[in-house]
Amino acid sequence: MSKTVIIDYDAGNLKSVANMLSYIGADFEISSEKEKILKADRLIFPGQGHFAQAMNNLEKKGLVPVIRECCERDIPFLGICIGLQILFEKSEEAPNAAGLGIFKGQVKRFKSGKIPQIGWNKIMSVEGEKLLKDDYFYFVNSYYVEPEDKSIISSYCDYNGVFCASVRKNNVAAVQFHPEKSSEAGLNFFKNWFNN
Numbered sequence: 001m002s003k004t005v006i007i008d009y010d011a012g013n014l015k016s017v018a019n020m021l022s023y024i025g026a027d028f029e030i031s032s033e034k035e036k037i038l039k040a041d042r043l044i045f046p047g048q049g050h051f052a053q054a055m056n057n058l059e060k061k062g063l064v065p066v067i068r069e070c071c072e073r074d075i076p077f078l079g080i081c082i083g084l085q086i087l088f089e090k091s092e093e094a095p096n097a098a099g100l101g102i103f104k105g106q107v108k109r110f111k112s113g114k115i116p117q118i119g120w121n122k123i124m125s126v127e128g129e130k131l132l133k134d135d136y137f138y139f140v141n142s143y144y145v146e147p148e149d150k151s152i153i154s155s156y157c158d159y160n161g162v163f164c165a166s167v168r169k170n171n172v173a174a175v176q177f178h179p180e181k182s183s184e185a186g187l188n189f190f191k192n193w194f195n196n
Contacts, residue, residue, distance in 0.1 A: 003027050003028070003029075003039075003040055003041045003042070004021065004026055004027065004028040004029075004040060004041065004042040004043070004044060005028065005029060005030075005031050005036055005037050005040035005042070005043055005044070006018060006021070006028060006029070006030045006031075006044045006046060007031070007032065007037060007043060007044065007045045007046075007063070007067070008030050008031055008032040009032060009045075009054060009057040009058055009061060009063065010032075010057050010061075011048065011049040011053060011054060011057055011082075013046045013047060013048045013080070013081070013178065013180065014030055014046055016046075016178070016180040016181060017044060017046045017080070017180045018030060019180070020179070020180040020186065020187070020190055021044075021190070023187070024187065024190055024191060024194070026190075026194065028044075032061050032063065034062065034063065034066050037063070037066055037067075037070065038066060038069070038070065040070075040075065041075070041076075042075065042076045042077075042078070042194070043067075043070055043075055043076070043077045043078070044077075044078045044079075044080070044083075045067070045077070045078070045079045045080065045083035045086075046080045046081075046083060046180070047079065047080045047081030047082035047083040047084070047085075047178075048081060048082060048140070049082050050082075050093060050094065051082065051085055051086065051091040051093040051094045051097055051099070051107065051143075052093070052094035052096075052097035054082050054086055055086060055094075055097050055098065055099065055100075056097075058086075064100065067100060068100060068102065071087075071100075071102050071171070071172050073171070074170075074171050075171060076171050076173075076193070077171055077172045077173070077174075078173050078174065078175075078193055079172075079173070079174030079175070080174070080175055080178060080179065080180070081140070081141065081175075081176060081177070081178060083174060084145055084166070084167065084174035084175060084176050085099070085107045085143060085145055085176075086099045086100050087099065087100055087102040087103050087145075087167075087172070087174055088100075088101070088102075088103050088104070088105045088106055088107055088145055088147070089101045089103075089104060089105065089106055090106045090107070091106060091107035091143065092106070092107060092108050092109045092143065093107060093109065093142075093143055102172060103145075103147055103148075103149070103152060103167065103169070104147070104148040104149065105145060105146050105147040105148045105149070106145075106146055107143045107144070107145050107146070108143060108144060108145075108146050109142055109143050110141075110142060110143070110144065110159065110160065110163075111160075111161075112160045112161070113159060113160035115142045116140055116141055116142040117139050117140070117141055117142070117159045118139070118140050119138065119139065120136045120137070120138055120139070121136065121137065121139050121157050121158070121159060121177075122134065122135065122136050122137075122157070122158075123135065123136075123137055123155040123156065123157050123165045123166070123177070124155060124156045124157070124158075125154060125155040126153060126154055126155060126156075129154045129155065129168070130192065130196050131154065131168065131173060131189060131192045131193055131196060132154060132155050132166060132175075132189060132192075133188075135185040135188075136182075136185060137165075137175075137177035137178070137179065137182040137185055137186065137189075138177060138178045138181040138182045138186075139157070139159075139176065139177045139178070140178065141176055141177075144163040144164060144165075144176060145164050145167065145176070146163075146164065147164060147167060152167045152168065152169045153166070153167055154166045154167055154168040154173070155175075157176070157177075163176075164176070165177060173193065175189075
């Protein structure tokens with residue numbers, strides 16, 4: 001397998017993702033160094049945390065233009081949880097913080113039900129989606145993305161209403177759930193991502 005860099009931005013869920021990659025035999029390292037990120041064959045932005053804090057940490061490390069450049073190139077990029085949300089322009093979690101703006105749209109807070117959603121929920125993949133199939137994945141989220149371009153949505157989920165569970169366009173894929181905590185379904189997802 002090619003060299004993968006898990007982006008370290010002083011937050012996130014690095015250890016669980018690293019454990020999953022070790023399990024499947026991926027060649028990877030955890031780094032916040034610009035040069036290593038730009039030279040990586042694949043990138044993973046793991047998630048957990050606050051929208052503004054994630055963006056602030058990226059700004060401090062000078063990684064905002066680096067991640068934008070990587071997403072614009074052909075480097076396979078995977079965002080997980082907050083790593084999905086920061087790809088959009090803004091979030092209700094932090095109205096004054098700007099996201100990366102890779103995709104147009106915003107992040108919205110669930111309006112009903114127990115918040116956050118914690119636990120297993122079934123996703124429904126769109127026709128032709130290669131990385132995901134209908135299966136149960138583990139979620140921990142109070143927010144969800146609402147893309148302007150619905151064609152980038154690769155799966156949906158229902159939590160007191162249908163919401164976008166993942167997106168994919170060209171080299172960029174991102175998921176709201178935690179595949180690294182999703183047992184066999186998550187394992188299959190990572191294998192598919194490495195093979196596509």
